[in-house]
Amino acid sequence: MRRITQLLAVLAATLAAAGPAAARSARLEVRSERTGSRHAGVVVVNRQVAARVLTANGDLGPVDRARLAVERLQAALDKGLGARHVRALADGRRWVVAIGDQTLLYATRLEARHHRSSPAGLAGRWAASFRRLLALPPVALSHRVIVIPLGEKRALAVTGYARDWERVEAVDSEEVAGAQLVGGRLVLTARRPGRTTATVSADGHTARCEVIVRKRAGRLALLSDAEVTGSPAPPDLSSAAATVAVRRFLDVEPGASVRIVSAPRVARSLRADQAVVVRALVEISGAGYLPVRGEVSVRVRNREVAFRSMAHLLYSNVPERIRKPGTLYIGHLDSSGPVRLFYHHVNNMAQPVALSVSLVNTGPDPVTLQIVPGFAAPDLDAVQAGRKAGQSFFPRMLRNAGEIYTLPGRSTVPLAVHRLAVEETGSGIADVRLLEPAGGRCALRVSAEPWSASGWPRLAADHLDAWRHVLPRPASAAELADSEPSDYVFPGPTKTVHAEYTIGKPWTWIRLGDGPIQGVRGNLRLDGNYGVLYRINVKVHNPTETRRTVEVAFEAGAGPASGLFNIGGRLVDVPSAYPREERSLARFDVEPGAVRTIQIETVPLGGSAYPAALIVR
Structure with missing residues (x-):
């Protein structure tokens, strides 16, 4: 003590x-x-x-x-x-x-x-x-500065030793925020973006808080919807469609942007009419706005869209070499049937160019489309540029695997934006189908512009799936008016070929790219049948008394060529072949005295020299 x-x-x-x-x-x-x-x-x-x-x-x-x-x-x-x-x-x-x-x-x-x-x-x-x-002052507020989202309320604790709080006043503007004392708390209501000051007075003492009212950069949707197609729809396609839904259907303020922190992921293929709900973590932000971060859900459904043969082939290859900026191709699309866009261009300018493929809805109402994409990175080797486009497109085409996309009236969206260095080739194939409404009409445009003036936002630049990265924008008067279609339109781009081979007899040769299909205008024909789907049925007879093996081979003819083939449900890739070179594609056993049908599908690819041939022997 x-x-x-x-x-x-x-x-x-x-x-x-x-x-x-x-x-x-x-x-x-x-x-x-x-x-x-x-x-x-x-x-x-x-x-x-x-x-x-x-x-x-x-x-x-x-x-x-x-x-x-x-x-x-x-x-x-x-x-x-x-x-x-x-x-x-x-x-x-x-x-x-x-x-x-x-x-x-x-x-x-x-x-x-x-x-x-x-x-x-x-x-x-x-x-x-x-x-x-x-140490508490006579009267104090729990915040000196507070930021409140527009339309929301926040409560500040009022403390201090003063015995009575006499009044509350919004000093600068009650239009920005209202203030009210409720049970020892100062309740602030955000009314309009701006700044004001709330003041509490007691026993001759005052406490102030600066009140800043801002809009949130956006609002998180409880549930968005995305649709895909396919038999079945592959996981990567469904995941990409869910990501598009996250970007497109959040309520975002002008000038704000969406960042996907954790992308939605569909783990398995979806059968027709099957749906799954996936989640994504997103952040919405922008200058002058309050950032928003949270989880959103997307329901992805595989919409059953029956396969239909292509009504027309839109062929963008004339001119093949880009020597000046401008529109290279315009094609029309309506509800009468799906179209296949095939493009293959080489940059012959002295600077990099943006080779853009875009959709323009020329009508006043929204249109719903199915997009089966096949866009690939440019290459200095024209054969490989076309092959990469085929590798992207062909497996999707076989399964009718695509995305459902709604394009607002009188608006446009890029499908792909290639950055072509000097002498690089950009190639792509895409099936596009207008599902609804019945009277809808769109244009498909292929254009080349200097890379520094591509006309598309930075987020679209150099994306082979540009429609997934940017929102549609209003179409310009020129884009709406520039609607005269190009001449190179070819109806019915599907060829069905029936052939037979008997073991012990001469080999069967099936020509690919021969018999060019005719255009809808004039005397145009499509030499090489690039972008045309070949459906080939070969009946193989084995008249012998022993099991025999039959081979299917590919032979280049007019020049270097690559190829992609669906043979009996198996995808076969031929990276390259030169004239008179053969590449074995598949072998089949045929029982004695039996007849076996071999089904083959293929599409002549850009950059390759067709005609070429299949050999059954």
């Missing part, structure tokens, strides 16, 4: 030398609380609990101890002492909370046990609480 007295005396002398520095009055109260079978004494400082006393000490019960602490604290405050003069002091195993030379509370061992603490820990906690509450 002597040690504590000495410490308090030293502290009091130090404080006396310093003088009464900026001490404040405080609102002090004593309350009695029932805790189980006990009465606790509660010391309240500036409307908040500073200490809760649970046990007696000597002749003083908990409430008496609390009352004595308040009396001593008030006396110290009247002398000019304040928050910074409160300390927790130790003497052996005894701890006290003191202000100046006056003890407020003893943290006894029994008291500490009831608080599940130690005497030192309890004294330190009580002292910190007294310091914090004594």
Whole structure:
């Protein structure tokens, strides 16, 4: 005890030398609380609990101890002492909370046990609480600056030792935010984007908070929908369609953008009419807006769209070499039947160009389309550029695997934007079908512009799936007016070939690219039949008495060529072949006396030299 007295005396002398520095009055109260079978004494400082006393000490019960602490604290405050003069002091195993030379509370061992603490820990906690509450100003708000989303409310805690809060006022503009005191809280309502100041006054003192009202950059949809097609629809296509739905159908403010933090992922193929719900983590942000981050859900459904043969082939290859900027091809699309776009162009300009493929909805109403894409990266080797386009397109075409896309009226969206370096080739194939409405009409445009002036947002640049990265924009007057179709339109781009081979007889040769299909205008014909689907049925007869093996081979004819073949449900890729070179594609066993039908599908690819041939032997 002597040690504590000495410490308090030293502290009091130090404080006396310093003088009464900026001490404040405080609102002090004593309350009695029932805790189980006990009465606790509660010391309240500036409307908040500073200490809760649970046990007696000597002749003083908990409430008496609390009352004595308040009396001593008030006396110290009247002398000019304040928050910074409160300390927790130790003497052996005894701890006290003191202000100046006056003890407020003893943290006894029994008291500490009831608080599940130690005497030192309890004294330190009580002292910190007294310091914090004594330091409160007469009136204070929990925020000096607060940002509130438009249309929402936020509540600020009003604290301090002032006895009455007289009024609240929005100083700058009540049009920006309204303010109201409700039960010790200042409730702010955001009404219009802007800034204002809310002020609380009490006993001649004021507290202010700057209020900033902003719009959120967007709103997270509870559930969006995406549709795909295919027998079945592959997971990568379904995942991509879900990503498009996330970007397109969130409610985003002008100038804000969507960042997909974690993309939606469909883990398995979807059968016809099967649906799955996937989730994505997104962030919407923009200058002057409040960012929004959260999870959204997308329901992906495989819409059953019956396969239909192509009505027309839109052939963009004349001129093959790009020597000046401009429109290279325009083709029309309506609900009468699907079209296949085939393009293959070489950059002959002295600078990089943007080879763009875009859809333009020339009508006033939205149209719903099926897109079966087959776009590939450019290549200096024209044969390989065409082959890569075929690798992208051919497997999707076989399964009718595509995306359902809705294009608003009088708007346009890029399907692919290739960056072609000098002498690079851009090649692609895509099946596009207008599903609804019956009177809808679109244009497919292929154009070349200097890379620095592609006409598309940066997000679309150099994307082979550009429609997944940017939103449709209003079509320009030129895009809507520039609708005269190009001459190179070929109806019915499908050839069905029937052939037979008898084992032991001469080989059967099937020519690919011969018999060019005719155009809808004039005497145009498509030499090589590029982009035309060949469906070949070969009947193989085995008149012998033993099982025999039959081979199907590919032979280049007019020049270097690549090829992709679906032979009996198996995809076969021929990277390249030169004239008179043969590449074995498949072998089949035919039982004695049996007839076996071999089904083959293929499409002559851009950059390859057709005619070429299949050999059955």
